[in-house]
Amino acid sequence: MLPTAELHIHIEGTLEPEMLVELAARNGVGLPTSDLDELRAKYDFTDLQSFLDLYYANLPVLRTDQDFYDLTSAYLARAERAGVRRAEIFFDPQVHLNNDVPLGAVFEGIGGALRDSPISTDLILCFLRDLGPDAAAETLRKAMPYRERFIGVGLDSAEVGHPPAPFAEVYQRAAAEGLHRVAHAGEEGGPDYVRDALDVLGVERIDHGIRAMEDPELVARLRDEQIPLTVCPLSNVALRTVDKLSDHVLPAMLDEGLAVCVNSDDPAYFGGYVDDNFAALRSELGITEEQLATLARNSFDACFVDDERKSAWKAEIDG
Numbered sequence: 001m002l003p004t005a006e007l008h009i010h011i012e013g014t015l016e017p018e019m020l021v022e023l024a025a026r027n028g029v030g031l032p033t034s035d036l037d038e039l040r041a042k043y044d045f046t047d048l049q050s051f052l053d054l055y056y057a058n059l060p061v062l063r064t065d066q067d068f069y070d071l072t073s074a075y076l077a078r079a080e081r082a083g084v085r086r087a088e089i090f091f092d093p094q095v096h097l098n099n100d101v102p103l104g105a106v107f108e109g110i111g112g113a114l115r116d117s118p119i120s121t122d123l124i125l126c127f128l129r130d131l132g133p134d135a136a137a138e139t140l141r142k143a144m145p146y147r148e149r150f151i152g153v154g155l156d157s158a159e160v161g162h163p164p165a166p167f168a169e170v171y172q173r174a175a176a177e178g179l180h181r182v183a184h185a186g187e188e189g190g191p192d193y194v195r196d197a198l199d200v201l202g203v204e205r206i207d208h209g210i211r212a213m214e215d216p217e218l219v220a221r222l223r224d225e226q227i228p229l230t231v232c233p234l235s236n237v238a239l240r241t242v243d244k245l246s247d248h249v250l251p252a253m254l255d256e257g258l259a260v261c262v263n264s265d266d267p268a269y270f271g272g273y274v275d276d277n278f279a280a281l282r283s284e285l286g287i288t289e290e291q292l293a294t295l296a297r298n299s300f301d302a303c304f305v306d307d308e309r310k311s312a313w314k315a316e317i318d319g
């Protein structure tokens with residue numbers, strides 16, 4: 001099993017239908033159906049928004065520390081089997097606050113599972129871009145009592161129509177707090193979203209970034225500056241950003257010398273965890289063992305950890 005870091009994983013996107021039904025029953029939350037086949041039949045998306053509608057509709061089942069603990073433990077157990085050595089995990093506090101779940105329950109539950117796992121982990125707090133910059137600033141303010149529990153901020157949810165620039169101030173505030181900065185950009189939005197995430201938000205990594213490939217000047221910059229891009233191949237197919245995996249730009253990104261790595265995004269919804277993404281790249285895109293090793297090395301290089309730890313993980317790839 002190829003060792004890797006997973007740097008683009010939404011913990012809420014690891015909610016498998018079985019756990020959805022279990023948590024709904026535990027908490028007395030109604031679901032449209034408890035039939036697993038009927039639930040799975042809904043996991044057929046036309047675009048990012050059609051996925052987000054279901055993702056948000058399912059999240060009211062998460063209510064207590066224990067729920068967040070169980071969700072996170074299940075992901076970490078699966079990630080361990082997938083060869084994940086390091087996970088930098090996104091979470092969406094605004095969803096839970098809007099569902100009347102206190103932030104303390106979110107941090108306690110997720111944090112407890114992280115402590116109990118052998119995988120090296122940290123948390124990245126994501127702002128929902130469609131709720132706007134004022135709500136993001138308010139969320140960061142509410143999270144400050146838990147400042148030691150997370151290492152960075154990200155930007156997710158509906159991309160098109162919600163560009164990065166209005167979030168400049170909240171990203172500046174995050175930087176002043178010593179937080180790392182990443183953002184989803186170039187998933188459905190065009191190259192301008194990627195450029196603004198770099199120039200206006202000062203992000204250190206781009207989540208997705210596949211549409212940057214439409215702009216040769218931007219590609220040259222991403223290569224020259226070796227900006228990490230956390231690409232999620234099965235997600236892009238599930239959300240129809242690409243028609244089929246064999247059309248994916250990942251091989252072209254590798255050929256361009258970009259710092260790409262492979263991630264699962266929302267594995268419960270998109271048909272697989274990070275090892276499933278690697279397997280699909282091998283079988284459907286003809287990605288070679290050498291390219292897979294490059295992707296794994298890139299994932300460790302892109303981690304928010306010291307060089308010594310990166311080197312130790314990278315040594316495992318060839319060993």
Ligand SMILES: Nc1ncnc2[nH]cnc12
Pocket residue numbers: 010013048055156157158184187235265266
């Ligand atoms: N792929 C994705 N893009 C944007 N927001 C998300 N939230 C969870 N998954 C996401």
Ligand SMILES: [Zn+2]
Pocket residue numbers: 008010156184207265
């Ligand atoms: Zn994502």
